[in-house]
Amino acid sequence: MARFVLTRLVQSLAALAILSVVVFVLARATGDPLHLILPMSASEEDFANARKYLGLDRPYVEQYFSFVGRALTGDFGTSLRARRPVGELIAQRLPNSLRLAAFAMTVSLLIAFPLGVLAAVWKGTGVDRAAQIVAVLGQSLPTFWIAIVLIEVVAGRLQWLPAGGIGGLSSYVLPGFTLGWFVVAGMMRLLRSGMLEVLDSEYVKLARVKGVVEPRVVWVHALKNALIPVVTFAGIYFSILVTTAIVVETVFAWPGLGRLAYEAISSRDFPVIQAVVLTTAAIVAVVNLSVDCVYALIDPRIRYAR
Amino acid sequence: MRLSIALLAALLSTALVAGPAAAQGKPDLTVALSSFSTEVLDPVLGGHVVKYYMSLMFDYLVGVTPDGQLSKDTGLATRWEPSADHKRWTFHLRKGVKFHTGEETTSEDVKFSLQRAIGKRSTTGYAGPLRTLIADIETPAPDRVVIVTKEPTLIIPTYLSRSLSTEGMILPKKYLEATGDDAFAQKPVGSGPYKFVEQVTGSHIKLAAVDSHWRIGTPRFKTITFKLVPEETTRIALLRRGEVDITDVSRERVKELERESFPIHFRREEAILTTWWVLPRDGQPTKDKRVREALNLAVDRNEIAQSIFGGYADPAHVPLGLSWSYRDIGFKVTPDMQYAYDPARAKKLLAEAGFANGFPLTMHAYQLPGLPEGKAFSEAMAGYWQKIGVQPKLVPVDYPAFRKNWFDRATPGAFGYYNVANRDWIGAYAFLEKQAYTKSKASDTVNDPEIDGMIEQVMRQTDKEKIGALMRNVYTRLRSEHYGVPVVYLHSPYAASKSLGKWNPGTVMYDFFLDELASSKR
Numbered sequence: 087m088a089r090f091v092l093t094r095l096v097q098s099l100a101a102l103a104i105l106s107v108v109v110f111v112l113a114r115a116t117g118d119p120l121h122l123i124l125p126m127s128a129s130e131e132d133f134a135n136a137r138k139y140l141g142l143d144r145p146y147v148e149q150y151f152s153f154v155g156r157a158l159t160g161d162f163g164t165s166l167r168a169r170r171p172v173g174e175l176i177a178q179r180l181p182n183s184l185r186l187a188a189f190a191m192t193v194s195l196l197i198a199f200p201l202g203v204l205a206a207v208w209k210g211t212g213v214d215r216a217a218q219i220v221a222v223l224g225q226s227l228p229t230f231w232i233a234i235v236l237i238e239v240v241a242g243r244l245q246w247l248p249a250g251g252i253g254g255l256s257s258y259v260l261p262g263f264t265l266g267w268f269v270v271a272g273m274m275r276l277l278r279s280g281m282l283e284v285l286d287s288e289y290v291k292l293a294r295v296k297g298v299v300e301p302r303v304v305w306v307h308a309l310k311n312a313l314i315p316v317v318t319f320a321g322i323y324f325s326i327l328v329t330t331a332i333v334v335e336t337v338f339a340w341p342g343l344g345r346l347a348y349e350a351i352s353s354r355d356f357p358v359i360q361a362v363v364l365t366t367a368a369i370v371a372v373v374n375l376s377v378d379c380v381y382a383l384i385d386p387r388i389r390y391a392r
Numbered sequence: 393m394r395l396s397i398a399l400l401a402a403l404l405s406t407a408l409v410a411g412p413a414a415a416q417g418k419p420d421l422t423v424a425l426s427s428f429s430t431e432v433l434d435p436v437l438g439g440h441v442v443k444y445y446m447s448l449m450f451d452y453l454v455g456v457t458p459d460g461q462l463s464k465d466t467g468l469a470t471r472w473e474p475s476a477d478h479k480r481w482t483f484h485l486r487k488g489v490k491f492h493t494g495e496e497t498t499s500e501d502v503k504f505s506l507q508r509a510i511g512k513r514s515t516t517g518y519a520g521p522l523r524t525l526i527a528d529i530e531t532p533a534p535d536r537v538v539i540v541t542k543e544p545t546l547i548i549p550t551y552l553s554r555s556l557s558t559e560g561m562i563l564p565k566k567y568l569e570a571t572g573d574d575a576f577a578q579k580p581v582g583s584g585p586y587k588f589v590e591q592v593t594g595s596h597i598k599l600a601a602v603d604s605h606w607r608i609g610t611p612r613f614k615t616i617t618f619k620l621v622p623e624e625t626t627r628i629a630l631l632r633r634g635e636v637d638i639t640d641v642s643r644e645r646v647k648e649l650e651r652e653s654f655p656i657h658f659r660r661e662e663a664i665l666t667t668w669w670v671l672p673r674d675g676q677p678t679k680d681k682r683v684r685e686a687l688n689l690a691v692d693r694n695e696i697a698q699s700i701f702g703g704y705a706d707p708a709h710v711p712l713g714l715s716w717s718y719r720d721i722g723f724k725v726t727p728d729m730q731y732a733y734d735p736a737r738a739k740k741l742l743a744e745a746g747f748a749n750g751f752p753l754t755m756h757a758y759q760l761p762g763l764p765e766g767k768a769f770s771e772a773m774a775g776y777w778q779k780i781g782v783q784p785k786l787v788p789v790d791y792p793a794f795r796k797n798w799f800d801r802a803t804p805g806a807f808g809y810y811n812v813a814n815r816d817w818i819g820a821y822a823f824l825e826k827q828a829y830t831k832s833k834a835s836d837t838v839n840d841p842e843i844d845g846m847i848e849q850v851m852r853q854t855d856k857e858k859i860g861a862l863m864r865n866v867y868t869r870l871r872s873e874h875y876g877v878p879v880v881y882l883h884s885p886y887a888a889s890k891s892l893g894k895w896n897p898g899t900v901m902y903d904f905f906l907d908e909l910a911s912s913k914r
Binding site for chain 2: 117118119121123124129130132135136139167168169170175178179234237238241242243245248249250251252336337338339341345346349352353354
């Protein structure tokens with residue numbers, strides 16, 4: 087087991103190292119940030135001054151190793167746009183994204199669980215079809231469209247909930263629902279197919295033959311086994327929610343990591359782009375590693391197969 | 393039991409539907425903006441756009457009225473005068489003005505602030521021209537500052553006023569030296585009517601009123617919060633819920649908001665949408681004046697104003713012509729200067745210039761802050777020019793990519809545009825110095841020796857009448873030579889809450905004059 091974990095850890099670190107090179111190169115390929123920072127009247131001397139002040143006058147290789155060296159100590163440099171330490175910006179924004187993702191995940195699970203189980207139990211009925219519609223809509227409707235409709239109707243017209251910004255629990259509802267709907271659809275489908283398989287298994291049939299009441303068969307015996315892939319995917323979905331909320335955070339004026347990424351990309355803020363990408367990649371790597379470990383613990387065949 | 397449930401439901405629905413308190417008599421003012429620009433709270437690093445919130449925290453050396461006129465009543469300087477040779481400008485400072493730290497403002501603070509504004513680290517809009525112009529700053533007394541210039545000039549007071557950028561903001565020397573630049577940018581201190589409370593990047597900036605300010609008395613609003621809300625639907629929903637009092641809206645949402653009785657405040661002619669062709673002209677069809685005129689005549693400005701900008705725009709006729717400066721210099725757009733929409737004559741001119749079959753034209757298409765219609769506009773221009781035989785090739789890019797092309801002169805003859813913030817004569821001069829003066833090199837779009845000569849004279853001229861004449865001549869030549877395609881003046885709408893009351897957003901670029909709205913002396 088220790089060897090398995092070590093191998094996975096090395097693979098994750100290698101992925102992060104490769105990613106650091108890719109993001110370093112791609113960030114610079116998007117253009118010169120000084121054209122956004124400096125005014126139109128800036129002279130060549132102004133450009134040279136700013137380039138020197140921001141450390142952009144050094145050779146790329148030197149810039150890269152300086153960035154990696156500092157990143158290893160947790161120092162991602164200073165934002166070119168906000169002129170603040172990047173670590174401080176991430177520390178300010180990441181908790182907001184984590185809280186929103188946690189809220190979205192909780193809501194998703196609360197909806198997906200009963201819906202998935204009932205759709206399997208009442209396969210082919212109206213409930214099943216309704217659940218299928220939820221799944222199709224959740225996975226096909228664009229997030230930005232859902233967000234704008236909710237803001238326009240629920241916040242603007244009906245004035246039931248806040249339209250944007252971070253505040254009390256009510257401010258989480260619309261962005262959380264928008265973010266979580268996609269997850270509801272995925273989880274519900276996963277749970278439904280898992281439940282269908284389990285409900286058809288021998289041990290469930292045996293439980294029924296032994297006279298166990300149907301709700302207990304479904305919610306205890308069957309659900310427990312159908313949950314394994316769902317729990318695994320929940321972890322992965324959570325990391326996706328934290329790292330891909332750019333649209334939701336922008337539309338709902340939510341000061342999270344996704345918004346930070348959007349602001350950084352649109353202003354060519356290299357240090358922030360690099361830090362956000364590496365932070366999100368690290369989150370995904372840690373979650374994947376944890377999932378792999380949990381899987382390996384649950385199913386010993388995985389350790390030997392790999 | 394049934395009654396209790398009904399009561400509970402009623403209470404819940406009231407709580408949900410009512411939302412925040414209406415703005416009437418509210419002690420707090422909230423402004424939602426689509427962009428905060430850099431979000432750096434240091435005047436020398438922020439650029440122009442930060443003025444929206446920074447103007448509340450700092451006093452300027454020279455104050456202005458909301459319509460952009462220099463004022464001895466609204467800045468730190470109570471009066472100023474030049475020496476006979478116009479190379480020494482003496483500013484007399486107001487006594488008893490205190491920073492938020494409690495220390496009194498002195499000439500040392502003014503000197504320190506100006507040196508910082510023109511320092512190498514500064515990225516303000518006019519740091520470059522000021523650096524070239526200023527030779528020395530003297531402080532003969534705590535309430536007197538003398539700015540010594542290398543050349544005779546009239547423009548120093550305006551450059552250091554609220555009507556332009558942030559160079560005139562006065563900072564506390566002692567506090568800044570004690571805390572350092574980085575700490576200052578995170579907790580700025582000025583002497584304005586509002587002091588810094590908190591900033592959450594990407595979310596909001598909150599300011600709190602000082603007890604009493606020399607200029608506006610005790611501010612009406614205890615706090616002013618600027619919220620960053622990029623999505624317009626969200627900003628409008630916040631307005632409907634009473635969570636914001638002022639917000640920028642697009643021209644296409646104006647009628648809808650007016651139907652709901654939200655007051656719309658327009659900053660008329662807030663920007664000119666003007667276009668140009670990347671230099672050099674040599675070897676390009678646009679080298680021929682007839683081609684430039686043809687491209688102007690092919691554009692139906694009224695149609696663009698109506699269809700793309702919802703009627704909230706007016707045709708423009710002078711390339712780079714900033715109309716807020718016209719009054720100062722006595723310039724008038726005469727009927728013969730107005731471009732007719734005349735595609736037939738445009739075709740004829742192209743044929744005379746040897747381009748009867750048109751020519752390929754690269755057209756960059758990009759969005760700009762305050763111009764969500766950017767790409768639609770570029771496509772419309774391509775359509776007009778296609779009608780007279782030109783073969784436009786639309787290249788979707790983002791503005792910084794175009795700006796690099798433009799500055800590097802990588803795509804000669806290519807079409808670019810900008811919604812240039814309108815400004816008074818000195819602001820217009822500073823703009824022309826950037827974009828119509830050959831020595832500006834990278835950002836020049838005109839390259840005309842005659843105009844270069846006039847711009848150089850403006851800088852050295854100390855007779856206001858002669859300055860006016862020179863500026864008029866610059867505009868006249870820009871128009872007669874068709875150095876670009878001026879399209880429309882844009883009226884920018886700002887929606888307000890129904891209870892905000894009378895508000896004059898003024899005519900100074902990137903400044904809402906919220907301190908005037910908050911003034912207890914109104």
